[in-house]
Amino acid sequence: MKEILKKIIVFITVFCYISNIYAESEVIDTTKESQISFEKLAQRLYLREQISNRNIGESILFGSYEQNGILSDGKEPIEWTILKKDINNNSVILISKYILDCLPFNGFHQNVTWETSSLRNGMNRVMLLEMFNDAELSCVLPTYLLNSKNIFNGTYSGEPTYDFLFIPGIDEMLAFFSNEFFVNEARINELTRPNVKRMCYATPYARNRGVRVMGENTKYPGTANYFLRTSGLHGRRKWYGNVFADFFQSFVSENGSIKPDGTGINSIDDGIRPMVQISY
Secondary structure (H helix, E strand, O other): OHHHHHHHHHHHHHHHHHHHHHHHHHHHHHHHHHHHHHHHHHHHHHHHHHHHOOOOOOEEEEEEEOOOOOHHHOOEEEEEEEEEEEOOOOEEEEEEOOEOEEOOOOOOOOOOOHHHOHHHHHHHHHHHHHHOOHHHHOOEEOEEEOOOOOOOOOOOOOOOEEEOEEOOOHHHHHHHOOOOOOOOHHHHHHHOOOOOOOOOEEOHHHHHOOOOEOOOOOOOOOEEOEEEEEEOOOOOEEEOOEEEOOOEEEEEOOOOOEEEEEEEOOOOOOEEOOEEEEEO
């Protein structure tokens, strides 16, 4: 009888001990969840305060990325320009004010579109997590991208995609960097002329990474090329006596003009100017 009683006491003691540990872990988990929820709420309120006081074309701060080229002092806040505000859904479409990095559109010279490029994969896996913490990520929305054909030469630019981070295409140049939203011959011709609204400066970090910028003695010092999502004109070209390969990617040049025929798809000196859609 005594042995049975001892076993019952031991069982109760162990049960209570395990129950206490479980209860404490539940408290800790609940506290963590509350902390995360608070941070997400604080992030949305911070964005709401910024966006409500700013118009299209003005800037907000959101996320962080290395920009000054001094790695030891950590990342700097990213400045984004508001391209579109949807008041009904409390969302905005943003583009980085500066060229933030230097990456090839695709790591290998091959026929790819935005859908299959290494740049898309890297931006939505590595760069996304580098730019935004958990609270900020909760505000990032997937964006439907049509990836239309190149309106200048008809080059196929891939199937539609959903992306968290992306680069602009010729479609966005038409929609957000012009006064008219329809396509005609005059509008298409305008895209190939210099335009200060499309010009962009590279951060010191992007320069260190290899972005080619205009020199101090040029007309547009400090500006740089940046890739577009729209495919360029594929076909062999002869420059300075050398024949270059078949696959090209459209881009915006240092003076803000669009180059629809493009540069090499694996070019290593063109900039990356991210876009993102966020909710607030």
